[in-house]
Amino acid sequence: MLLFTIRRLNLLIFTLVLLTLLSFSLSYMFPGDPLLNLTGQVQATSEELIQLRETYKFDQSIFHQYWAYLNQIANGDLGTSMASHLPISSEISSLLPATMELSLTALFIAMVVGVPIGFIAAIKHRKFTDNFILTFAMLGYSIPVFWLGLLAILVFSIQLGWLPSAGQISLLYEIKHVTGVQFIDILLSDSEYKWQAFQDASAHIILPACVIALAPATIFIRLARTAMMEVLDTSYIRAANAKGLTFAQIIYHHAIRNAMVQVIRHVGLQFANLVTIAMVTEVIFSWPGIGRWLIESIYQRDYTAIQGGLLVLSSFIFAVHIIIDFIYAALNPLAREPHHGT
Amino acid sequence: MAREKIYQEEEFPSPLLQLWHNFKQTHVVMIGFGCFLFLIFISILSPLIAPYSAVESHLDSLLLPPAWSNDGDISFLLGTDNLGRDVLSRLMHGTSLTFGLSFVVVIISMVIGVVIGSISALTKGIKSSFLNHFLDVVLSIPSLLLAIIIVAILGPGLKNTLWAIIMVLIPQFVHITRNAVTEEFSKDYVLASKLDGAGSFRILTYSIFPNIIEKIIGQATLAQSAAILDIAALGFLGLGAPIPLPEWGAMIASSIDLFYIAPWTVYLPGLAILFSVIATNLVGEGMRHALKIRKAS
Numbered sequence: 001m002l003l004f005t006i007r008r009l010n011l012l013i014f015t016l017v018l019l020t021l022l023s024f025s026l027s028y029m030f031p032g033d034p035l036l037n038l039t040g041q042v043q044a045t046s047e048e049l050i051q052l053r054e055t056y057k058f059d060q061s062i063f064h065q066y067w068a069y070l071n072q073i074a075n076g077d078l079g080t081s082m083a084s085h086l087p088i089s090s091e092i093s094s095l096l097p098a099t100m101e102l103s104l105t106a107l108f109i110a111m112v113v114g115v116p117i118g119f120i121a122a123i124k125h126r127k128f129t130d131n132f133i134l135t136f137a138m139l140g141y142s143i144p145v146f147w148l149g150l151l152a153i154l155v156f157s158i159q160l161g162w163l164p165s166a167g168q169i170s171l172l173y174e175i176k177h178v179t180g181v182q183f184i185d186i187l188l189s190d191s192e193y194k195w196q197a198f199q200d201a202s203a204h205i206i207l208p209a210c211v212i213a214l215a216p217a218t219i220f221i222r223l224a225r226t227a228m229m230e231v232l233d234t235s236y237i238r239a240a241n242a243k244g245l246t247f248a249q250i251i252y253h254h255a256i257r258n259a260m261v262q263v264i265r266h267v268g269l270q271f272a273n274l275v276t277i278a279m280v281t282e283v284i285f286s287w288p289g290i291g292r293w294l295i296e297s298i299y300q301r302d303y304t305a306i307q308g309g310l311l312v313l314s315s316f317i318f319a320v321h322i323i324i325d326f327i328y329a330a331l332n333p334l335a336r337e338p339h340h341g342t
Numbered sequence: 343m344a345r346e347k348i349y350q351e352e353e354f355p356s357p358l359l360q361l362w363h364n365f366k367q368t369h370v371v372m373i374g375f376g377c378f379l380f381l382i383f384i385s386i387l388s389p390l391i392a393p394y395s396a397v398e399s400h401l402d403s404l405l406l407p408p409a410w411s412n413d414g415d416i417s418f419l420l421g422t423d424n425l426g427r428d429v430l431s432r433l434m435h436g437t438s439l440t441f442g443l444s445f446v447v448v449i450i451s452m453v454i455g456v457v458i459g460s461i462s463a464l465t466k467g468i469k470s471s472f473l474n475h476f477l478d479v480v481l482s483i484p485s486l487l488l489a490i491i492i493v494a495i496l497g498p499g500l501k502n503t504l505w506a507i508i509m510v511l512i513p514q515f516v517h518i519t520r521n522a523v524t525e526e527f528s529k530d531y532v533l534a535s536k537l538d539g540a541g542s543f544r545i546l547t548y549s550i551f552p553n554i555i556e557k558i559i560g561q562a563t564l565a566q567s568a569a570i571l572d573i574a575a576l577g578f579l580g581l582g583a584p585i586p587l588p589e590w591g592a593m594i595a596s597s598i599d600l601f602y603i604a605p606w607t608v609y610l611p612g613l614a615i616l617f618s619v620i621a622t623n624l625v626g627e628g629m630r631h632a633l634k635i636r637k638a639s
Contacts (some may be wrong), residue, residue: 011475018479029495138627142619144571146578147594147612154601276484280575294487295579298494306494314483 004329008322015318023311024069030303034058038069040080040088040304078308083300088308092290096312097180098168099289103278105205106212107271114217115263118224119256125229133221140218145277149211149284156207163207166286170204173197208285216274220263227262231255261332268321275317357636361556364632371631374624381618385442388434393419396435396588400426405604423607424600432588433614439589440577441618443504444569448562451508455515456558460550462516463523464542473520480513489572493581500589503582507572511565518561522554556633563626567619574615590615 027037035049035058036042044052053059057068072078078088121133157165164170168182173196176189182201186194231237232255240250279291286292290313297305355363366372384391394400400422407414408421408429420430462473480488492506526532527550535549576582577591585596590611597607 011478014475015479018476026491026495031497138620138623139616142567142616142623144574144578144591144612144615144619146575146591147608147615150594150598150601150608151612154605158602272484276486279484279486279490280579283579295490295581298490298498298581303494306491310487310491313487317484 001329005326008325012318012322016315019311019314019318020070020073021066023307024066026307026310027303030306032303037303037307038079040082040302042082043085073311078311079304081297081302081305083297083302083305088305091293091305092308092312094177094180095288095290095293096316098182098287099275099278099282099291099313100316101181101183102205102208102212102282102287102289103271103275105209106278107216107267107274109209109213110217110220110274111263111267113213114220115224115260117217118221118263119228119251119259121221122225122228122232122259123251130225133225137218137221140221141215143214145211145215146280146284148214149208149281152207152211153284164200164204165207168204168288169197169201173200208281208287211285212274212278212281215277216270219270219273223266224259224263227259228255230262231259234258261328264324264331265328268324271320271324272317275313357552357556360636361629361632364635365628367635368628368631371624371628374621374628377617377621378625381437381441381621382445384434385438385445388438392431392434393417394428394431396432397427397586398431400428402426405600407604408606420610421604421606423597423604429607429610432593433590433610436588436590436593436611436614437618439500439583439587440570440573440591440615443500444507444566444573447504447507447569447573448511448566451511451565452515452558452562454508455512456519458512459516459519460523460546463520463527464546477513477517481517485510485568486572486575489576490579490581493576498581500583500587503573503576506576507569510572511569514565515558515561518557519554522557523550526550526553556629560626560629560633563622563629567622567626570615570619570622 574591
């Protein structure tokens, strides 16, 4: 396990270095002055500019500049937004929790719905159920997400009027911003309408989370189906069968556990995909998250915001990736110490 | 004197031909393939067969519903939008933008990716280890996010979107080519031609490429469905094709305001995207299935 941890941490550090390098070089690639792109101080006076050149070491070589940039990031300073003149770090810290909330809820829905359906498809291999599920899965990952979002709003918000179509919570409820995650904030607040607010927030998250979850869920269906079919083919399942266990016992006690391990292995990669979908969905559902903010900063040519957003969002995705790797390793001894398997 | 044929001629189909034999066994896949060819046909010939031009507006027939509804008009089969532009013609012209350009994008990135991938498969040591890690990082950034960043560098516009998507797709091709070439290189038939004195380049072109081309094509279909969705998504976000162009994503974006009075202006372009992505995915699915059959036999 120690070796595994060291190797993962190594990968994490390497990735973070590459990401900061990318984000740093973006300031040279974007149009305009690199120093202004990096700091976002478009209205700085000449004295302030001299000061900035000093802190970012722009009169020295590019390696010193990169080092100075790393130091600034380590101090939590990602520059100021060119559009709103607020520090990027404070904007991100208020927006990222909303995105985390939405994407993790969607991941949860996708797994809870997708994995069991995939198992059912594998058990009913080459029968009508299997074909039906596969057709549905094909449809699911072919649908353009922005179109699906619009249709969902039309059907569930406008025509049926079941669910609200935009935002995170109704403006009627005044919830103090503590962690940024709406549900935790509501539970922390001492408002007398706590439970109504909680219900309202849940109603707001259902529609966007389901829209985001559809495509990853279909991928989980396929992953779970393949994993389950592989497991059902192994000799330990045959042994269990020969022992006289019923089919349900085999599935619940042996097959599901072993198949789940294989599914969890791929969750990390799917999460990157899910966040992309979440970015577009945030635009449609006016969700106050980092994806919508990033896309708006492109319209406004807010290069500092794009850099900071890229850095934080990719690090978030990678952090989830590593955490899932650890969960996988904790569940599967073969992954942590490869020599046990061979 | 000509040599007499004693044995009946035995035919050994090339890997690609074998793939085709297995491919055409499944009916659903052939339907998908037919749709795929149909889309290619439309995207090439749309200027000739579309009833109207993409921007011509008919001011006396604004927001006509499709012809099968009671208020429809048969001369505008799928209705018109708020400027009186024929939706059918716009969809047909849009095929060459969304679907046709995705095809071009995939081919360009495939060529670049395969070249880089095969070069990197031939190098060993720290360089290739670095490349591997680098690819892992690039692949872990969401494709649309990467495309958005590149668009932010280059500035919005259809051409810049295409470059962005090409750059996003290249790492996937590098990855798959690299793995496939390294895998083939360890096989005996490559050793045989190496012992015959063939150089790396000759081995690559004569021995390896014919055997891995189906993997690359399989990846290409995956990449194309992603490319269609990305072009449409960027168009929808207003970062890709400008509004007057009949790109499907941009068409949806420009008619969101009409969603409640003229829903066909939104759901028809969406259906077009769905149709083309499903056709591409079916072809890819058939390809992978055929590959599996060949591997098993």
